[in-house]
Structure formats: structure tokens, C-alpha cells
Amino acid sequence: MTPQDAAVVPAVELADLEPAAVMLDRARIAVPDRQLLGSGTTLTASADLAAIVTVLAYALKAGSVDLAIEGGQLVGVACWLEHLGQRLPPPKRRPPAPRQPSDQQGEGVLAGVRVRLELFDGGFAVPYRCTHHHLVYLATRPGYGAQVVTQGLLDYRGRAADEHGHQLYVEVHDPVDRRRLGHCGYDDLGISRGYQRAPRSWAMRRDAIAAHDTAGGLTSTGGGR
Numbered sequence: 001m002t003p004q005d006a007a008v009v010p011a012v013e014l015a016d017l018e019p020a021a022v023m024l025d026r027a028r029i030a031v032p033d034r035q036l037l038g039s040g041t042t043l044t045a046s047a048d049l050a051a052i053v054t055v056l057a058y059a060l061k062a063g064s065v066d067l068a069i070e071g072g073q074l075v076g077v078a079c080w081l082e083h084l085g086q087r088l089p090p091p092k093r094r095p096p097a098p099r100q101p102s103d104q105q106g107e108g109v110l111a112g113v114r115v116r117l118e119l120f121d122g123g124f125a126v127p128y129r130c131t132h133h134h135l136v137y138l139a140t141r142p143g144y145g146a147q148v149v150t151q152g153l154l155d156y157r158g159r160a161a162d163e164h165g166h167q168l169y170v171e172v173h174d175p176v177d178r179r180r181l182g183h184c185g186y187d188d189l190g191i192s193r194g195y196q197r198a199p200r201s202w203a204m205r206r207d208a209i210a211a212h213d214t215a216g217g218l219t220s221t222g223g224g225r
Contacts, residue, residue, distance in 0.1 A: 006075050006149055008156035011065035014057060020065060020077040021052040027139035035173035035201075037150070038079070039120065040113045040136035047109050054106030055079065055113060055136065063133065066156055068140070068149050076140040076149040080133045080157060080168075083117060083126075120169065124189050124203055132167040133157065147180075154184060161208055168206040178202045185209075 011017060028036050040055060059065050059079045068076030117134050126132060135157075140149040154170075161168050171192055172178045182188055186204035 006068040006070035006145075006152055008066050008068050008076075008152055011056075011060060011067055014060070016067060017053050017056040017060065017065065018049075019074050020067060020079075021049055021056055023074055023077050023141065024052055024079075024137050024139045025049050027142055030142040037138040037170060037172055037177060038135040039116055039169075039171045040079070040109075047106075051106035051109045052137075055110050058110055059136065063136075064157070064160075066153055068153055074141070075145075076153050077137070078135065078153040078157060079137040080135055081113075081117065082131065082133050082166075083121065120171070120192065120203065123192065124169075124205075126167075126169070130167070131164070132169060133161060135168070135170040151184070154181075158185075158206060158209075161206070162210075165208045165210070167208060170204045170206075171201045172204060173201045178204070 011020065024036070056065050056079055059081055063079070063081035066078040066080070067074060113136060120126075120134070138150060138153060140146040140153075157168060168186075170181060170186065172181060178188065181204045184206075186206045189203040189205055192201045192203040
């Protein structure tokens with residue numbers, strides 16, 4: 001089996017999230033400055049595993065968590081939040097219970113992610129009430145065909161976005177990733193200044209592909225291409 005054999009499927013239940021969080025936790029340790037692809041990694045550099053699960057659980061209801069599976073093993077994960085060009089809906093209230101430090105950290109990390117995405121939309125003039133998706137996290141099993149699995153995760157979400165005419169937004173923190181996404185149909189929007197002293201990153205946008213034209217080219221349904 002090779003990374004090309006990995007199948008991407010959406011997470012559908014909470015039991016899928018802990019293995020995904022473990023992979024994200026391990027992957028961020030393996031990269032410089034713990035900067036994975038996505039808008040949320042700068043805010044979770046010191047977060048514990050429970051905090052990452054909190055963000056994934058929110059995405060399960062207000063976005064998507066995509067899992068790359070090969071040979072029955074998890075080899076990659078991508079977490080996206082769907083946004084309507086307005087404030088993200090607040091997390092559903094839990095029944096009253098004793099608050100643990102990990103619960104407080106998870107809620108704080110999630111609040112930071114939501115604020116960052118709202119600032120992103122304002123900074124890059126994302127059209128109001130235009131449904132789009134932000135990549136929060138993307139990670140692969142360290143040392144295992146990372147580029148191929150990453151491409152598979154991005155392509156999977158890209159096809160889903162094309163079906164609904166939605167745009168995808170990704171923050172990258174490495175010039176190599178910036179060039180790679182540029183070759184994959186993402187437009188470079190420029191520097192994203194970050195939030196709460198987060199390191200500088202670059203904002204990328206992928207417009208939805210509508211259909212092949214008669215000449216074999218591609219027609220975009222989004223703006224800015």
C-alpha cells in the first residue's frame with residue numbers, strides 16, 4: 001500500500017475525533033514552530049489534546065473533519081469550518097458540570113480560532129453571506145507520504161466545495177506551502193498579519209470550479225481569479 005491508496009472520508013461521530021487529535025498533536029511537534037497548515041495552529045501551539053478535541057467537535061457540527069485512511073490506519077486529517085461571512089455560531093451550551101482546566105483551555109482555544117477567522121474575513125474582504133470554508137488544521141502522519149496525503153485531503157474538500165460553489169481559504173506559514181498551493185489553484189491574497197502576536201502567514205483562496213468549457217479549460221464560479 002502507498003499514500004496514493006489513502007481514501008478520504010468525513011468523520012461522522014465523536015469517536016473519530018480523538019485519533020485525529022492525537023495525529024494533529026504529534027504532527028505539530030514534528031514541524032518548525034509547530035506551524036501546520038491552517039488558521040488554528042498558531043493558537044494551539046501549547047494547547048493540550050483535550051483542547052484540540054474541543055475544536056474538532058465544534059467542526060463536526062459547523063464544518064467538516066476529513067480523515068485520510070490507508071490500510072485501516074489514519075494517515076491524515078483536515079479540519080474545516082464553514083462560514084457565512086458573518087459571525088460564526090457560538091458552540092452549543094453543555095449541561096452544567098464542574099469545569100476542568102482542560103475544558104476552559106479548549107473553550108479558550110475555540111474562541112481564539114473563531115475570532116481569528118472573523119478578523120481574516122474582514123481583512124481580506126470576504127463577501128458578506130458568501131458561504132465559504134476555512135482550513136483550521138491539516139496534518140499527516142509524520143514521514144508518511146505527507147505531500148501526497150495532503151494533496152488528497154485538499155482535493156477531497158475542493159471537490160465538495162465545487163459541488164456547492166463555495167470558496168476555500170487556507171493560511172500557510174511556510175513559503176514552500178505557499179508555492180505548492182499556488183500550483184494547486186489557490187490565489188495568493190497576501191500576508192495575513194495574524195492574531196495575538198501570531199507569526200506572519202499567507203492567505204490563500206480557492207474559487208469553486210464550475211465546469212469544463214468546450215476548449216478543455218476550467219471556468220470558476222467565484223471571484224478574484
